[in-house]
Amino acid sequence: MSTTAYRDASGRRLVDYPRPSVAVDTAVLTPNPSEGLQVLLVRRDSAQRKDAWALPGTFLHEGETLADAVLRSLEQKAGLRGQAPRQLHVFDAPERDDRGWVLSVAHVVLLAADVVRPVVAARPDDVRLRPVEDATGLPFDHDDIVRMAVAEVRSSYAERPDPDRLLLEPFTxxxxxxxxxxxxxxxxxxxxxxxxxxxxxxxxxxxxxxxxxxxxxxxxxx
Amino acid sequence: MSTTAYRDASGRRLVDYPRPSVAVDTAVLTPNPSEGLQVLLVRRDSAQRKDAWALPGTFLHEGETLADAVLRSLEQKAGLRGQAPRQLHVFDAPERDDRGWVLSVAHVVLLAADVVRPVVAARPDDVRLRPVEDATGLPFDHDDIVRMAVAEVRSSYAERPDPDRLLLEPFTxxxxxxxxxxxxxxxxxxxxxxxxxxxxxxxxxxxxxxxxxxxxxxxxxx
DNA sequence: CAAATAGTGTCTCTTAGACAGTATTTG
DNA sequence: CAAATACTGTCTAAGAGACACTATTTG
Known part of the structure; x- marks a missing residue:
């Protein structure tokens, strides 16, 4: 009988550990020809709050990858089909969420304006687009996530043409x-x-x- | 009576969730004037395995940040005082660890050869240095972590002088x-x-x- | 033909890299 | 003075950016 496989290096059984909840939060960016880069915001559950708008996010479910959780949250909160989420950073301050111990893995997803615009138009009370420069005062670490997302996307687009393949082929x-x-x-x-x-x-x-x-x-x- | 704060967006109570264990794994790199970049390996618990050497890692404890868990693992597994761990990537494949559902947050730490060498010399059976090019065949995602760590460090050193401040001042x-x-x-x-x-x-x-x-x-x- | 858009020739300015020279120390 | 190391002047090649020119279409 071996239980070694269920112990960590300090000898504690894995099952004994308090474990964090793991969430994903996503900056969905959309390049708009006239308005520049915009970020998608969704209305929070508790509508009476001041910071009623936030990045879409969800908790990670069992057997699910982080990327799948991101896509599920976009589907649920905004009715959007995303693709290829990229990780940005893990926010881990123990007290960052007053609901308990929650780690958040920040992601960025870039979507074409054609995809996002009809979705936003259909649900104006739940979903919004804002220029990335104006998206401040968001709850949790969401201001930082927007900043990191913008930097990531700008630097990858500066390096090579349309790395996220947003354009329909063929294009000029x-x-x-x-x-x-x-x-x-x-x-x-x-x-x-x-x-x-x-x-x-x-x-x-x-x-x-x-x-x-x-x-x-x-x-x-x- | 409000329990809202303990429910997520889909209405499930947070406490009901199965939660993953969260681990950190760290590539400790050390620049050696004669041998180039080296990576620190530690002997795994189960010594009879073929892949007996791996990157140091540990499970995240309650109330602890990821960076603190990294520093604790370096202290425990190698007797090293590290500093300024940087996140690389979260490895999240549900089946990546046969002990259960474990997310691993990969990190990189750069340490001066003067700091690492005496530690390695003192515990030759537990701790090893290997050139980064030769550190392959490691368990889990550790080969990938070493690659990402090397890329991260090389690109940050190509950009500006000694960003990790390894050199004692003043220097030529x-x-x-x-x-x-x-x-x-x-x-x-x-x-x-x-x-x-x-x-x-x-x-x-x-x-x-x-x-x-x-x-x-x-x-x-x- | 005018307006609009696509594409190219070429000039300038900056920068990276290489090489060769000068400068200052020890022994 | 020879050897070793630090530092600098300068040439060349490559690249980024700007500007002006040519090319091909619609109306």
Whole structure:
């Protein structure tokens, strides 16, 4: 009879441990051509609070991965189908949640405006979009999560073209540049941008047709 | 009577939840002038296993932060005083540990060779140093943790001089370059390195004395 | 043809890297 | 003076950014 497998290094049985609840909190960012980067907020359960809006989150269920918990929370709280959550940081201050001992694993998910906008329009009382610069005064560590999410997404988009594959293929360099401008929150020079990204895309050989101006080459993600 | 505070968004009481055990696993890296970057391994509890060496880790205790758990595990398993653990990633596959549902938060800690060497020398049966390139075949996700830790440390040292402040002040540019060479695992040109880092240091105005060759300026971290 | 958009040639400025020189110490 | 180490001047090549020019479409 071996119970070794259920003891940790200090000899305590695993089952004896007080264990934390583990939650996920997610900054859903959406690049909007005219408004820049926006973050999705949901109304909290207790509507009478001052900080009534927060990032969507949930507790991790048994047998579930963190990414699955993130996707479930987006589905439940906002009716959104997300994809590819990326971890940012674990917030672990023992007293950070007055409901008890809760660790929160912060995530970021980037979604196309086309996907998010109809969902937000359908549930204006539960769900909101706000420019990331204005999303302050949120409860818990949510201000920090928004900051980290923005930094993560901006640096990954500065490195290579549309790493999250938000654009539908095929797309023009103009489409791609508009997306990157929305992420970066500033205008990008067409010629400089072109030389920056062109080698990381594959040309389809096709061109746009019927639009004003010279037809543009169509590309796909690598 | 309100129990709202103890329910999550789906209405389940927090206390009813099965909760995961949360562990920390740490890659302790040490830059060795002659051997490059090395990682600390400790002998596992069950000595008869093939993969008898692993990264030090422990379970998170109640009221403790992740960083504190990391420092405690280094103290207990290797007799080391670490500092400033940085989070790398949460490993969350439900079946990753056959003892049950265990999340592991991977960390990296960088320590000076002077600190680590005597500790390793004193406990050769429990503790080992291995070049990071050779540290493969480790249990759980430990191979991945070592890779992520090395990438993290190398990129932070490539950006600015000694961000972990391993060097005792004051130091020469030669001392600093030797450290960076150990981290990077390759030789760096003295003149290129000098121009790279000089603006991020503060000069003491003092010089080395009594050594062979032209005396060198002494610097401090900013 | 005017307006609009796509794409390229090229100039400038900055920076990284390499090399070779000068400077200052010990023995 | 030789050897060792610290530091600097300068050349070259590569890259980022800016600007102006050419190219091809719609209306």
């Amino acid at each position: 360099l103009r489409d791609l540049r508009r997306l990157h401008e929305a992420v970066a929150g500033e205008r990008l020079q067409p010629d400089v941008f072109r030389r920056h990204v062109k080698d990381h895309l594959v040309s389809t050989g096709e061109m746009t047709r019927g639009s004003v101006g010279r037809p543009a080459e169509l590309f796909r993600h690598t | 540019l030669r001392d600093l370059r030797r450290l960076h060479e150990a981290v990077a695992g390759e030789r760096l040109q003295p003149d290129v390195f000098r121009r790279h880092v000089k603006d991020h240091l503060v000069s003491t105005g003092e010089m080395t004395r009594g050594s062979v060759g032209r005396p060198a300026e002494l610097f401090r971290h900013t």
